[in-house]
Structures are given as C-alpha cells and as structure tokens.
Amino acid sequence: DQQVKQNSPSLSVQEGRISILNCDYTNSMFDYFLWYKKYPAEGPTFLISISSIKDKNEDGRFTVFLNKSAKHLSLHIVPSQPGDSAVYFCAASLDSGGSNYKLTFGKGTLLTVNP
Amino acid sequence: ETGVTQTPRHLVMGMTNKKSLKCEQHLGHNAMYWYKQSAKKPLELMFVYSLEERVENNSVPSRFSPECPNSSHLFLHLHTLQPEDSALYLCASSQMTAGGTEAFFGQGTRLTVV
Numbered sequence: 092d093q094q095v096k097q098n099s100p101s102l103s104v105q106e107g108r109i110s111i112l113n114c115d116y117t118n119s120m121f122d123y124f125l126w127y128k129k130y131p132a133e134g135p136t137f138l139i140s141i142s143s144i145k146d147k148n149e150d151g152r153f154t155v156f157l158n159k160s161a162k163h164l165s166l167h168i169v170p171s172q173p174g175d176s177a178v179y180f181c182a183a184s185l186d187s188g189g190s191n192y193k194l195t196f197g198k199g200t201l202l203t204v205n206p
Numbered sequence: 207e208t209g210v211t212q213t214p215r216h217l218v219m220g221m222t223n224k225k226s227l228k229c230e231q232h233l234g235h236n237a238m239y240w241y242k243q244s245a246k247k248p249l250e251l252m253f254v255y256s257l258e259e260r261v262e263n264n265s266v267p268s269r270f271s272p273e274c275p276n277s278s279h280l281f282l283h284l285h286t287l288q289p290e291d292s293a294l295y296l297c298a299s300s301q302m303t304a305g306g307t308e309a310f311f312g313q314g315t316r317l318t319v320v
Contacts, residue, residue, distance in 0.1 A: 093248065125308055134210070134296050134311030135249075180249065192237055192302045193262065194309055196249040 094118045095183050097197035106206050110168040114181030114197055117162065121183040125194065126155060126166045129178045138179075139166070171204045178202070209233065212297050212312035219287065220320055227282040227315045229297030237302040238280040239309060240272060243294040255280060256302050287319045 096115045104110045112126075122143040127135035141148040141155045141164070148155050154167045168175055181197040210231045219225050231238060240252040254262035255274040269291075271283040280297055294316050298309040 095248070127311075132313070132316075134212075134298075134313045137308040137310065140308055192254060192256070192300060192307075193251060194249075195251075198246065198248045 092117075093197075094121075095181055095195050095197040097179075097181055097200050099200050100198070101201040101203070103203045103205060104171050106173055106204055107170045110166075110171045110175065110202055110204065112166040112168075112179050112181075112200050112202065114164050114166075115162060116164075116183050118183070118185065118195075119162065120185045121195075122186060123184045124155070124157060124164050125182045125184075126153075127180040127182060127196075128175075129180060129199070135180055168202075171202075173204050173206050176202055176204050210297055210299055210310050210312035212295075212315050214315060215313060216316045216318075218318045218320060219284070221287060221289070223287075224283070224285040226284065227295055227297075227317075229280040229282075229312055231278055231280075231297075231299035231310070233299055233310060235299040235301045235310075236277055237300050238274060238277075239298040239300070240270075240280065240282050241296040241298060241311075243296060243314070245293075249296065253282075284317075287317075289319050292317055292319045 094117050125140040126138040129135040139150050139153045157164045178199040178201050180199045182194040213228045237256045241249045243249050252266045253272045258274045273281040294314045296314045297312040300309040
C-alpha cells in the first residue's frame with residue numbers, strides 16, 4: 092500500500108510559467124515532508140521541506156504548500172526554467188523514537204520545461 | 207571531496223558472482239541508508255544504520271548484506287543475485303534528529319545482473 096502518491100507521472104510546462112507538482116499521502120502520522128529533484132544518472136538532491144506545523148515554506152523560486160486536512164502537498168516552481176526539467180520526488184517521514192529518519196517516497200513526476 | 211560518494215557507478219555481475227558496493231559520506235552525519243530504485247517504483251528503503259548499528263532492515267533478502275564499519279562508510283555486499291535485483295542502488299546519509307531532517311544521496315550504482 093503506497094503511503095505517498097504522486098498521481099501525475101509527467102508534467103510539461105512552458106518556460107517562465109508556473110509548475111505545480113502534487114503529492115498526496117495517507118498516513119496522518121507523517122509530520123515532515125520533503126521534495127527531491129533527480130536528474131538522469133544522478134542521485135536525488137534535496138530541494139525544500141516543510142514541517143507539519145507549517146502550511147507554507149518558500150525558498151527562492153520554490154514554494155511548498157501543505158494541506159494537512161486534505162493530506163496533500165504541492166511544490167510550486169515559478170518561473171519555471173529549462174534547467175528545472177527533472178524527476179521530482181515527494182517524501183514524508185514521521186517521528187520514530189525521537190527522530191525522523193525514515194523517508195517514504197512517491198514514484199516521482201517527470202517535469203519537462205519547454206523553452 | 208564532499209557529500210556522499212558511491213562506487214562503482216556501474217556494475218554488471220553474473221548471478222554467481224560476489225561483489226560489494228561502497229558508500230562514503232563526508233558530511234559528519236550519524237545515519238546512513240541503502241535505497242533501491244527499480245523502474246517505475248518509488249525509492250525503497252533497504253537498510254538504515256545509526257551510529258554504526260543497524261536500526262532497520264526492511265525485509266531485504268539475505269543475498270544483500272550491509273556492513274557499516276564506521277559512521278562514514280557503508281557497504282552493500284552482494285551474492286547470488288537474481289536478474290530482478292537489477293536496479294539503481296542509492297546510498298544516503300543524514301543527521302538523525304527530532305523534528306525532521308533531509309537525507310543527502312550519492313549518485314547511485316546502476317547494477318545489472320545477468
């Protein structure tokens with residue numbers, strides 16, 4: 092049973108426009124959420140995170156929104172750039188024995204930003 | 207050198223071979239992980255080591271044997287693998303702490319079992 096779901100396998104946007112990547116989760120105990128970006132032949136790189144006590148976190152062109160009641164989070168990239176083209180993974184963790192160490196990942200969404 | 211480094215980047219091995227994957231982290235973290243990424247599947251957590259002790263083993267077959275000699279190094283010993291074990295194996299490290307922390311990943315080893 093997948094606890095973190097990214098229902099869109101792919102997304103295509105024009106350069107300069109907004110990219111919105113969505114993620115849903117089923118485990119209400121998750122209290123920390125992360126987005127990773129992955130280029131081909133490389134490992135995932137951390138992008139941005141959000142704690143469950145917040146509903147928004149912003150870092151430059153990247154903003155993550157968390158809706159706990161809907162168990163939904165989204166990553167907004169604006170403006171989108173061709174270099175943003177990559178697979179984006181949503182991940183979640185919960186406090187286990189006093190630390191959040193186990194990440195549960197979604198399947199990823201391939202973002203393509205067209206020039 | 208900084209970050210998380212994995213070697214080799216690519217590995218082709220027969221089903222009767224024995225090989226090892228190596229991971230090294232230069233971030234001063236206290237936890238290290240092995241993940242498996244198969245095609246069209248989420249990243250699957252295989253093993254977690256905290257302070258060199260294994261704290262999680264997610265029902266991984268015994269043909270995969272991890273070793274963590276110190277907080278900076280992690281190995282994955284492979285023997286008698288099956289073709290379905292072909293995947294991208296990713297090592298990660300993090301600082302195990304309350305409140306959430308991000309894991310930093312290596313570039314992965316692309317394993318092909320023939």
